[in-house]
Amino acid sequence: MNILILGSGGREHSIAWAVLQNPKCDRLIVAPGNAGIARIAECADLDILDGDAVAGFAAENAVDLVIIGPEAPLAVGVADACRAAGLKVFGPSAAAARLESSKSFTKAICDAAGAPTAGHAHFTDLATARTYLERQPMPIVIKADGLAAGKGVVVATERDQAQAALDHMFGGEFGAAGSEVVIEEFMEGEEASFFVLVDGETVLPIGTAQDHKRVGDGDTGPNTGGMGAYSPAPILDESVAQKALDEIIRPTMREMARRGTPYSGVLYAGLMIQNGQPRLVEYNARFGDPECQVLMMRLGGQALDLIQACAEGRLDGMEAHWADDHALTVVLAAKGYPGSYDKGSVIGGLDALEGSASAMVFHAGTALREGKVTANGGRVLNVTARGETLAEARAAAYRMVEAIDWPEGFCRSDIGWRALPERV
Secondary structure (H helix, E strand, O other): OEEEEEOOOHHHHHHHHOOOOOOOOOOOEEEEEOOOOHHHHHOOOOOOHHHHHHHHHHHHHHOOOEEEOHHHHHHHOHHHHHHHOOOOOEEEOOOOOOOHOOHHHHHHHHHHHHOOOOOEEEEOOHHHHHHHOOOOOEEEEEEEEOOOOOOOOOEEEEEEHHHHHHHHHHHHOHHHHHHHHEEEEOOEEEEEEEEEEEEEEOOOEEEEEEEEEEEEOOEEEEEEEOOOOEOOOOHHHHHHHHHHHEEEEHHHHHHHHHOOOEEEEEEEEEEEEEEEEEEEEEEEEEOOHHHHHHHHHHHHHHHHHHHHHHHHOOOOOOOOOEEEEEEEEEEEEOOHHHHOOOOOEEEOOOOOOOOOOOEEEEEEEEEEEEEEEEOOOOEEEEEEEOOOOHHHHHHHHHHHHHHHOOOEOOOOOOOOOOOOOOOO
C-alpha cells in the first residue's frame, strides 16, 4: 500500500512509526512532516488545508489510503474532497468533525442524545455572557467555541479570572474560535481519554489514556496542548468504559447518523469520571496528542489494519489486540510555552537514542537546519517508552529525557502521578 499521512507533529510521527511496522506499507509519505518524520518516511511540501491539492497529490502518487492527523484539515473538509475524488480516507467529514470544531454543536448533540455532560450555555456576545456569569457559582469553565489548539479552555476558580477569560476570548485572543463562547459547569472527578474507531455504523474501542493538560507539576499553571500521557488509564476500567459506550458514545453516533452526518474515523471522548460514572468533557475528531503516541506505541503494526478497516467501512468483526503492558510519554517543550517562546535552539543527544519497539523519541515541533535538529514549536519532543508496568515505562522515558541535551527546553517531572504518586 502507498499511504499518505497529513500532519507535522508528534501524533503524526507516532502514526507513521506504527504504520511502518506493518508489512502492508510499501511507501509512506507524510505532508509536511518534521525532522524526526523525515528519518523514517518521505516528506512532501503540501498545503494540507487545501483539499483539492491533497486529492490531486494523492492521485499523482497512487496513494491507496489518506490518514488525516490534525483537526484543522478535517474542519475545512479535506476528507470530503479526498472522498469525492474516490480516495480511501481515515477521518470524518467536515460536518461530522463539528463534534470537535464547535463546542456548542457538541452540546446540542449531547442534549438530543441524552448523553451526560456538564451543564452549559452558549453565547455570541460579551455582555450577555458576563450577565450570565454573574449568576453562576465558582469554579466554572470558559471555552472558546471553535478550534484553539487545545488552549481555548479556562478553568476559573475566581469570578475575576472568569470575566478576564471572557474578555480575552471575545477580544480576539483565539481569533474566530473565540467569537462564540460556551460557559460550562465545573465537573468534579478525574479526567481520562477513551478512543474508539467508527465507520458510520460500528463502534470499536481501541484504547484508553490519561493526558496532563496543565503546564506544571501537580497539574498547576495554564492549560496546554498536553504535557504527557500514559496508557492504559486505570480510572477507565471495563465498567466505566462500557457506561461511556452505552450512555455517551453510541447515543452520540446514532444522533449524528439520524441527522444525516454519520461519523467515520477515530473519535476521542474526553471523560470526567466520578464514583464510576463518566460524563463527557469534549469530543475530538482525531487522535489526541500526546495520547496518540502511547496508543501507537502499544498498538504497533496492527494500527494500520484497524485504520484501513475503518476507512473501508468494515470494522464489524475487527478487534484491537492489546498486550498486558503500559506506555508513557513525556513532552519536552520550549521554555515559555504555552506563552511566547523562542525557536531555533539546537537539540543534542538524539542520535544516541536509537528507536525500538519499546522506546521512541517522537518529534512534535522540530526542523532540520544545517544538519542539526532544532526546536520549531512549543511542544517539541515526545519521549515515549513501553514497559510491563507503568513504573517501568515511566522510568525508561525519564532516562531518555536525561540523555537529551536541550537547555532551552523543559518538561514536567510527574507524568503518571495519578496512577503512580511517587516521583521518579
